[in-house]
Amino acid sequence: MSNESHEIHQQTNTPVMNEFDSKKIVKRDFWLIPIYILNLTAIPIICGIIGAYIGYAIVGNMSKKIFEDYYMDAATIGSVIGAFILLIVFYLMHKNNIKPIAISRFKALKKHIILIIGSIIMIYVFESFYQILMQFLPEKFQFNDTENNKDIAKMFTHGWLVPFLFLDIVILTPFVEELIFRHLIIHELGKKLTYGLMYIVSILIFASLHCVGAKSPFEIGPYIIIASMIVFVYHKTGRNLAATITMHTINNAVSFLIMVMGL
Numbered sequence: 025m026s027n028e029s030h031e032i033h034q035q036t037n038t039p040v041m042n043e044f045d046s047k048k049i050v051k052r053d054f055w056l057i058p059i060y061i062l063n064l065t066a067i068p069i070i071c072g073i074i075g076a077y078i079g080y081a082i083v084g085n086m087s088k089k090i091f092e093d094y095y096m097d098a099a100t101i102g103s104v105i106g107a108f109i110l111l112i113v114f115y116l117m118h119k120n121n122i123k124p125i126a127i128s129r130f131k132a133l134k135k136h137i138i139l140i141i142g143s144i145i146m147i148y149v150f151e152s153f154y155q156i157l158m159q160f161l162p163e164k165f166q167f168n169d170t171e172n173n174k175d176i177a178k179m180f181t182h183g184w185l186v187p188f189l190f191l192d193i194v195i196l197t198p199f200v201e202e203l204i205f206r207h208l209i210i211h212e213l214g215k216k217l218t219y220g221l222m223y224i225v226s227i228l229i230f231a232s233l234h235c236v237g238a239k240s241p242f243e244i245g246p247y248i249i250i251a252s253m254i255v256f257v258y259h260k261t262g263r264n265l266a267a268t269i270t271m272h273t274i275n276n277a278v279s280f281l282i283m284v285m286g287l
Contacts, residue, residue, distance in 0.1 A: 042125055046087050047211050052117055056110055060204050061071065063106030064233075071102025093182070100179055104188055107196035110170050114203060129266035141251045142273045147275065150249045158242060170243045172234050173279075198272035200210050205230045205251070206258050206268050222260065227251040 043050055075098020076091055083090070115122060147186075158166050169177075179189055205226045214222040231247035238244065254268050259266040 038191045040120065044125070044211065047104070047215055049166060049215055052213060053114070053280045055117075056114060056203060057206065059106075060200065061111060062202070063103065063110060067109075068099035068102040071105065071227065075101070082223075095184055096179065097182060100185055100192065101188055104196065105193045107200050108191065110200055110203075111196070126266065128238055129264055130270075132261075132264060133266055133270060136257075136264070136267050139260055140257060140267060140274070143257050144271060144275055144278075147250055147253050151246050154245050154249065158245075161242065165240050165242050165245055167240045168244060170235070171237045171239055172243075172247075174188035175237070176244060177283055177286075180286075186284065188278060194273060198269050198276060200252075201230070202265055202269045202272055206254070206263075210247030210258065211263055211265070219259075219263075223255050227255055 072095040076095040078098075079094035080086060080091065086094075120127075176193070177184060209226040210219060210222045211228065213225075227248060230251040231244050234247040235244045254271055256269045257271050258264070
């Protein structure tokens with residue numbers, strides 16, 4: 025029995041099978057990937073279309089901007105729904121043992137608090153240094169903010185959406201993205217393809233997906249910094265997903281607060 029499984033056994037007084045400790049890949053977890061893709065694409069689009077046409081049915085003739093606002097609002101709610109679906113599916117796949125494993129992982133965070141907080145601070149230090157370096161680039165490559173952040177900021181124009189955005193950005197997204205980019209790509213694929221390689225793959229995929237629609241190739245920099253520090257914490261904590269979820273949540277909460285204060 026592994027140390028984690030032994031710890032969980034002691035806490036619950038009943039044997040708990042932790043298949044994540046196995047050297048075998050937990051193949052069924054990879055069903056999360058098509059669900060994640062649907063969450064990024066189909067679910068928000070479908071909800072957006074439905075919301076826009078419901079708005080049209082209620083209001084009647086409307087300008088293109090108002091129609092697009094209805095679409096954007098409904099698509100945002102669709103993202104929340106999609107994230108819930110993914111997390112529910114993951115829970116159902118592991119409902120017999122996920123609770124004691126999660127409790128054990130989160131209890132272990134006490135000894136990693138300084139590491140997590142320090143790593144978040146370093147994200148802002150490295151990002152500030154990166155912005156200074158950007159000033160030496162040709163003007164066409166410079167940017168004040170990433171297109172991804174600009175798209176998120178647009179969602180805050182409707183006050184009633186803020187609670188949904190909090191749920192999406194601060195609560196759900198850290199769980200979803202850590203399951204995909206750290207649990208699946210690193211922890212599971214790393215069993216066969218080596219963890220060192222999958223650390224790099226995780227960083228690059230995470231950063232790239234946050235730069236869809238970027239106008240400057242250098243917009244990937246801040247996301248490489250974020251992903252690298254999250255992976256660093258993941259490695260230093262013995263691949264404790266609770267640590268990266270917590271770090272991701274705090275980082276997103278700070279960004280959320282900054283955007284709310286800017287309303």
